[in-house]
Each structure stands twice: as structure tokens, then as C-alpha cells.
Amino acid sequence: MSGESAFSGIQDGVGPWISSSRAPADNRLDMDTSAEHLVGAVTAFNALKWGYLSAITGFDSGTAAPSDGHIEVLYHFCRGPSVATFRVKLPREDPSVPSIGPLVPSAVMYERELSETMGVNVAGLPGRKRQFLSDDWPEKVYPLRKDFTMESAAATHAEAPTVGGEDEPGTFIIPIGPQHPALKEPGHFELAVDGEIVTHANIRLGYVHRGIEKGAEDRSWVHNIYLMERICGICSHIHATAYVLGVESLAGVAVPPRAQAVRTIFCELERIHSHLLWLGVAAHQAGFDTLFMYSWRDRETVMDLLEELSGNRVNYSVNLLGGVKYDIVGKAADSIRRGLDFLERRLKRYLKIVTTDESFLRRTRGVGTITFDEANRLGTIGPTARASGVSRDLRVEAPYMAYRDFPVVPVLDSRCDLEARFVVRINELFESCRLTREILNRMPAGELSVPAPRKVPEGEVISRVEAPRGELFYYIRSTGGAKPDRVKVRTPSLCNWAAVLSVAVGHKLADIPMIMVGIDPCFSCNDRSITLRRRGAPGGVPGALEQWSWEDLRQYGIKYYAGGGR
Amino acid sequence: MMQSTLRKVLDKAALWSRINSPWLVHFNSGSCNGCDIEILATLAPRYDLERFGVKLQGSPRHADVLICTGPVTRLARERLLRTYEQMPVPKFVIAVGSCSITGGAFHGCYNIVGDIGDVIPVDVYVPGCPPRPEAIIDGVVQLLTKLKGAVPARARTAETPFGGAE
Numbered sequence: 001m002s003g004e005s006a007f008s009g010i011q012d013g014v015g016p017w018i019s020s021s022r023a024p025a026d027n028r029l030d031m032d033t034s035a036e037h038l039v040g041a042v043t044a045f046n047a048l049k050w051g052y053l054s055a056i057t058g059f060d061s062g063t064a065a066p067s068d069g070h071i072e073v074l075y076h077f078c079r080g081p082s083v084a085t086f087r088v089k090l091p092r093e094d095p096s097v098p099s100i101g102p103l104v105p106s107a108v109m110y111e112r113e114l115s116e117t118m119g120v121n122v123a124g125l126p127g128r129k130r131q132f133l134s135d136d137w138p139e140k141v142y143p144l145r146k147d148f149t150m151e152s153a154a155a156t157h158a159e160a161p162t163v164g165g166e167d168e169p170g171t172f173i174i175p176i177g178p179q180h181p182a183l184k185e186p187g188h189f190e191l192a193v194d195g196e197i198v199t200h201a202n203i204r205l206g207y208v209h210r211g212i213e214k215g216a217e218d219r220s221w222v223h224n225i226y227l228m229e230r231i232c233g234i235c236s237h238i239h240a241t242a243y244v245l246g247v248e249s250l251a252g253v254a255v256p257p258r259a260q261a262v263r264t265i266f267c268e269l270e271r272i273h274s275h276l277l278w279l280g281v282a283a284h285q286a287g288f289d290t291l292f293m294y295s296w297r298d299r300e301t302v303m304d305l306l307e308e309l310s311g312n313r314v315n316y317s318v319n320l321l322g323g324v325k326y327d328i329v330g331k332a333a334d335s336i337r338r339g340l341d342f343l344e345r346r347l348k349r350y351l352k353i354v355t356t357d358e359s360f361l362r363r364t365r366g367v368g369t370i371t372f373d374e375a376n377r378l379g380t381i382g383p384t385a386r387a388s389g390v391s392r393d394l395r396v397e398a399p400y401m402a403y404r405d406f407p408v409v410p411v412l413d414s415r416c417d418l419e420a421r422f423v424v425r426i427n428e429l430f431e432s433c434r435l436t437r438e439i440l441n442r443m444p445a446g447e448l449s450v451p452a453p454r455k456v457p458e459g460e461v462i463s464r465v466e467a468p469r470g471e472l473f474y475y476i477r478s479t480g481g482a483k484p485d486r487v488k489v490r491t492p493s494l495c496n497w498a499a500v501l502s503v504a505v506g507h508k509l510a511d512i513p514m515i516m517v518g519i520d521p522c523f524s525c526n527d528r529s530i531t532l533r534r535r536g537a538p539g540g541v542p543g544a545l546e547q548w549s550w551e552d553l554r555q556y557g558i559k560y561y562a563g564g565g566r
Numbered sequence: 567m568m569q570s571t572l573r574k575v576l577d578k579a580a581l582w583s584r585i586n587s588p589w590l591v592h593f594n595s596g597s598c599n600g601c602d603i604e605i606l607a608t609l610a611p612r613y614d615l616e617r618f619g620v621k622l623q624g625s626p627r628h629a630d631v632l633i634c635t636g637p638v639t640r641l642a643r644e645r646l647l648r649t650y651e652q653m654p655v656p657k658f659v660i661a662v663g664s665c666s667i668t669g670g671a672f673h674g675c676y677n678i679v680g681d682i683g684d685v686i687p688v689d690v691y692v693p694g695c696p697p698r699p700e701a702i703i704d705g706v707v708q709l710l711t712k713l714k715g716a717v718p719a720r721a722r723t724a725e726t727p728f729g730g731a732e
Contacts, residue, residue: 063713086595102709133640133641133677134639134641134677136640137640143676143677148676150676153676178642178645205643206639206641207594207595207596207639207641207645208594208595208597208598208639208642209596209639209641209677210596210637210639210672210675210677210678211672211675211676211677211678212672212675213674214676215672215674215675215676218674226671227672230598230600230670230671230695232598232599233598233599233600233601233602233603233696234600234603235601236600277603280601280610289610289656292610293610293611296606296607296610296611296612297610299607299610300607300610300612303607313604313605313696313698314600314604314696315600315695315696339597426637427716531593552610
């Protein structure tokens with residue numbers, strides 16, 4: 001698919017709403033529009049059914065010369081390898097854009113991030129709750145603005161906490177997290193239930209928000225590889241890879257094929273370790289601890305391989321700007337082959353278990369269904385989308401690195417439920433094993449790295465790769481210095497939250513952990529609750545609400561037990 | 567007199583059981599998950615921390631040891647404190663990973679308020695990015711060794727981090 005044909009028809013469709021357009025690269029189309037015309041442009045664009053919203057980036061050009069001091073908001077829509085971007089230029093004083101949430105449901109999370117960190121007022125954004133910054137973060141202080149200082153953030157701002165507010169009357173809210181036993185990101189969920197059935201789901205993020213995007217602006221191009229690697233400890237290599245691929249394309253560095261092959265092998269080994277980890281954790285959520293223990297035991301095989309190749313189990317630090325640090329030769333290649341043989345035998349067994357074990361199937365078959373249309377509309381990506389039959393895999397659609405020479409066969413399933421998500425992930429592992437073997441057998445010869453400049457020429461680049469959880473999106477902007485001007489990261493999990501929160505509604509509470517874990521974050525339940533009771537007793541006003549304080553609850557407990565438990 | 571002898575015997579029994587079966591609760595206050603998956607790997611069959619009687623526990627109210635990862639983010643600070651407060655005394659803290667010691671790779675990021683030691687008292691630090699499972703096991707064993715000589719009844723809270731009156 002060539003760049004021009006991929007975008008044909010777009011300009012005709014959105015023509016009246018855009019002021020100018022250009023193609024900064026073969027696979028990109030930038031269209032300038034304004035805040036007034038944005039909704040019109042997106043409506044017209046949606047009607048073309050061209051692609052899905054992948055990310056919303058905001059950057060501050062700063063006030064230092066030669067900049068004219070503006071904030072720019074970029075709406076990136078993707079289809080396969082092509083990225084169409086609507087650019088909206090705003091003044092630094094009181095910037096405002098309308099929300100495109102009513103048109104594109106997945107935009108809400110990105111818009112919330114934009115308004116909190118960049119200070120762009122998104123008109124019509126539902127809810128006033130903070131999603132990323134803490135509740136005591138001072139008003140009108142936006143960390144991603146160029147004039148942000150640490151001193152300005154030191155002030156605190158007293159406001160009612162954003163958790164536990166805005167409850168619908170008459171519902172029972174079950175709060176879950178942020179501390180919970182399943183050992184992963186601390187997210188906070190609020191589930192409104194009617195009996196056993198979930199009627200509304202809400203999420204509060206930001207417990208692990210560290211400020212990496214801003215931190216990247218203070219670090220050199222090389223230093224940032226190591227920072228990006230630590231965005232996520234599970235898919236560390238893919239973050240570093242997305243970053244170096246972007247920077248290399250900005251700097252015009254051609255990476256030798258052997259380095260690309262080594263990077264690809266690490267990507268696939270990482271996918272194996274990540275999916276096995278997920279399989280274990282997901283089984284644990286279903287109460288199937290035997291499978292958890294087995295899959296984590298077998299995962300050690302691939303951890304050993306990663307350690308043998310790089311010297312570390314989790315953050316491998318394989319990437320350099322312009323190549324890789326480690327080669328894969330002789331003995332190491334043989335151990336990879338042996339490890340993969342063993343894993344494939346085990347995977348066959350796991351596939352049999354998740355498709356035939358009766359009690360396990362009761363937790364997965366027909367549960368958490370995201371239909372094909374829903375998956376498309378809500379912008380799901382990665383294995384979650386592929387289990388709903390949506391073919392979104394950048395390794396297939398927009399091959400990068402060694403995937404160009406070693407094509408990937410996409411794994412799809414049309415059953416849309418949790419079982420499909422298990423089957424897709426396990427089948428993807430077979431594909432990863434096959435691919436790794438093939439690359440090992442036909443490893444390109446040559447250098448491992450080429451020198452890269454310390455300063456990167458002015459420009460901006462979009463780098464997209466397929467992480468274990470789905471499409472990972474990087475937007476990198478350079479002003480020609482030794483440090484990046486802006487690094488925007490959109491991780492795959494953020495895309496899938498919208499789908500999970502909408503699917504959770506209508507399910508039994510006991511299924512929620514499985515549904516949440518289905519997209520690959522995970523958690524289990526905690527023991528705190530806010531009690532709202534509908535009082536229907538003769539003494540009380542029928543239907544009136546009563547919120548129990550801690551003291552009420554205590555007194556109730558004392559009375560209850562004083563009466564012998566009655 | 568009689569009471570204090572009984573008390574001593576009970577204390578000894580409690581210490582014995584605590585050392586032989588410490589229950590852990592895990593809290594991630596801003597980590598990249600690297601340490602968290604290594605902690606989980608430590609409990610999985612290959613490294614099998616459970617052979618020391620260690621059990622990972624869901625609720626802080628049942629735990630003896632808080633095992634923390636990551637630097638402390640602004641939002642997680644209050645939750646970390648609350649989790650710590652909910653644990654029964656005596657309680658102990660193991661901080662896993664470089665960023666729990668100094669902030670590590672995230673040092674200087676705007677949403678980091680500090681390391682674990684700035685918020686709650688830490689007994690054992692396990693360095694590494696992330697530390698290997700063997701190092702985490704070593705950290706737990708060091709804590710247990712430390713406990714053997716310890717007087718366990720001193721109340722430690724966030725207000726009196728290094729022990730109040732008995």
C-alpha cells in the first residue's frame with residue numbers, strides 16, 4: 001500500500017474543515033484545522049470509516065524564540081501503516097478544544113490526559129474527576145508545559161477526593177484497589193452493583209503516574225533509552241525499541257540488518273515471557289492456581305534465555321541508538337532452540353487445558369464478550385482486538401525491523417469471549433516460537449551497530465510497534481538539541497480500558513476480575529466499602545438513602561453480636 | 567511475676583511462629599512492574615520462597631511484612647501509609663528495587679515524592695533494577711535473621727517510626 005493511495009479520498013471528505021495539508025513522510029498525512037472546525041472534521045472523517053483514533057498528543061512550543069508560543073494538539077488516526085493527523089494550533093493563554101468523545105468513545109481517556117497535563121480545556125469532557133494527577137495537585141499547574149517548575153507543583157490544593165464521589169443514589173459501590181493481591185499496577189476501580197450484577201464501572205488511574213514524559217525532556221537522547229525501558233518492566237524491550245526506532249528515523253541512521261534481527265528476537269522472547277506471565281495471572285484470577293504455578297515454572301525457561309543473551313532477566317538493555325549491544329551466536333542460538341522446543345510442548349498442553357477443562361471453561365466461555373463491532377468502535381487493540389476478530393497487528397500491517405523479511409501470520413479468533421482471548425494469546429506464542437526459529441536459521445550477517453549522532457536534527461516522528469498487549473505509540477519531537485523536546489507515549493492498556501469498563505456492565509461481580517485480566521492488567525478484590533442502603537423499613541422514609549458512617553457500622557456490629565448474631 | 571513469665575513464654579512463641587511463617591503483603595507505589603514480576607517469580611516454583619514458610623497475603627491486616635516496590639508517587643503516598651497503618655504491630659518493611667531506595671531511574675520526575683524510606687520506616691533494602699529472585703530471597707532471610715534478636719513488642723507507627731514506648 002503506497003502512502004498516496006492510502007490517503008486518497010480523505011482530503012475530499014474533510015476538505016471544507018481543514019485549512020492545509022501536507023505529507024511529512026510516506027505513511028503520514030498532516031491536516032491543519034482549528035478548534036471550531038475540529039468536530040466537523042472528525043465527523044466527516046468518521047463517515048469515511050478510514051481508521052481508528054490511536055492517540056492524542058499535545059505539545060507546548062515554549063515561549064523562547066524563534067517559537068511564537070503556542071500549544072498544538074494532534075489527533076492521530078491510524079490505519080495499518082498510515083497515520084492521518086489533525087493538528088489544532090492553540091494560544092498558550094486559555095487554550096480550549098471541543099471534546100470528540102461523543103464521536104470517538106476511546107478519545108475520552110486521551111482528552112482527560114491532555115487537559116490534566118497540558119492544560120488544554122476540553123469542552124464537554126464528561127466528569128471532572130482527575131485521572132492521572134493526584135487530587136491535591138495545584139490548580140492551573142500543568143506539568144507538560146514548558147514553563148512548569150517543580151516549585152509550582154509543591155503547593156497543594158485541597159479538594160474533595162475524586163474517589164468515592166459522584167455516586168448514583170441507591171447503588172452499592174464496591175471499591176477495589178489500589179492495593180490488591182494480584183501484584184500489578186495499582187488501579188482503583190469502583191463498581192456499582194445491584195445484587196451480584198455490575199451496573200456501572202469506573203476507574204481511577206494515576207497511582208503509578210511518575211511523570212516520565214516530562215522526565216524525558218530533561219535527559220539526553222541516550223539516557224532516555226534506559227528511562228523508556230523502565231516505563232514497564234514486563235514489556236521493557238518493546239518500549240526501548242519503539243523509542244530507538246523513532247529516534248533513528250529522525251536522525252537518519254540506517255541500522256544494520258543483523259541488529260534488527262537481534263532486536264526482533266528479543267521482542268518475540270519478550271512476548272513469550274509476557275503472555276506466559278499473563279496466562280498464569282489470569283488462571284490465578286479464575287482460582288486455577290495449578291495452571292498459574294505451571295506456567296510460571298515454564299516461564300523461567302524464557303527468563304533463562306533472556307539472561308543468557310543479555311545478562312539480565314527483566315530490563316535487558318539490548319538497544320543502542322544505531323544498533324544493539326549483544327549478538328546471538330552459536331551456543332546461545334542452540335539454547336534458544338532447545339528452550340523453544342520445550343515451551344512448544346508445554347504450550348500444546350496449556351491450549352488443551354484452556355479449551356477442554358470443564359470448570360475453567362465455565363469461567364471463560366461466553367464471558368466478557370466484546371463483539372466485532374464493539375471492539376472496532378471502542379478502539380481496542382492487540383490480542384484483545386484479535387480475539388474479537390479485528391485484525392490489528394502492526395507486525396503484519398506495517399512490518400518493521402526483521403518482520404519485513406520474516407512475515408508474521410496473524411492469529412485471529414471470532415468468538416469474542418474470554419476463552420478466545422486465552423486461545424489467541426497461546427496461539428500467538430506458537431507463532432512467536434516459529435518466527436524466532438526462522439530468524440535464527442537465516443540470521444543476516446553484518447555489523448551490530450553503527451554510530452549515531454549525539455544531537456538529533458529538528459523534526460518530529462511517529463513510531464508504532466506491536467507490544468505484547470497491542471499497538472504502542474510514540475510521538476517524538478526534536479528541536480535539534482541534545483535532548484528531546486517532547487516524547488509522547490500511548491501505551492496499549494490505555495486503549496483497552498474503555499472496552500473493559502463497558503463490557504463489565506451486566507456481568508456478575510465474580511466475573512469482573514477475569515474480564516479485567518482479559519485485556520492483561522490484573523487485580524483482585526480488596527476489603528473496603530462505602531455502604532449506601534435503601535431504607536424500606538416501616539420506621540424510615542421509604543426509598544430514602546442513608547449513608548453509614550464508620551461509627552454507625554461499628555455500633556451496628558456491636559448490637560448484632562450482642563444479640564447473639566441476630 | 568507469674569504474669570511476666572507467661573508473657574515471656576508467649577512472646578517467645580509468637581516470635582518463633584513469626585520467624586517460621588511470615589506473611590507478606592505487597593504494595594506497588596509507582597514501580598515499573600519489573601520488581602513486582604520478580605517478587606512473583608520468587609514465589610513461583612523455581613525459587614519457591616514458600617519453603618521458608620512465607621505466604622503472600624492479600625490483606626494488610628493479616629500481614630507481618632510489607633514488601634514495597636517502586637518510588638512513591640504523589641497519589642500512592644497516602645495509600646502506602648494507609649496500608650502500613652492497617653498492618654498489626656510488630657510490622658516490618660522490605661523495599662525492593664533501586665527506585666525504592668533513591669528513586670532510581672525516575673529521580674527528579676515531577677510526580678515522585680520520594681523513596682519508600684521517606685514515607686515509612688524500612689527494615690531491609692534489596693537493591694537492583696530489578697533485583698534477581700535470589701536477592702529478594704536473601705532480603706527476606708536477612709529480615710528473619712534480624713528478627714531472631716529483636717524485641718517484637720515495640721509499637722511502630724508512621725508518627726513514631728523507630729519505635730515508641732513499650
